[in-house]
Amino acid sequence: MKLTLPFTLLTILTTASAAVGNTGTLVExxxxxxxxxxxxxxxxxxxxxxxxxxxxxxxGGRPDICVR
Structure with a gap:
């Protein structure tokens, strides 16, 4: 349980930050x-x-995005 809680919290934080257009600085x-x-x-x-x-x-001045 000690390992899963921080991992779950990190997953929630990175998912939430991605949803609002965060560029990954939280993870960095x-x-x-x-x-x-x-x-x-x-x-x-x-x-x-x-x-x-x-x-x-x-x-058009928009940021580049990742595609497959």
Missing amino acids: RQGAPACASLNQNCGGSFVQCCNGFRCVARG
Whole structure:
């Protein structure tokens, strides 16, 4: 139980932060390797895409996002 509670809390926090468009800085501060998944911001000052995704420019001043 000691290992599952912090992991569950981390999962809830990262899921909640992704839902509001967080770029992964919460995960980076905790020392875990941060990467962006499908439709999350990537590149530049943002985190890089996770394996299986690539960072694509959307243009129009909008941040790049990860796609498959």
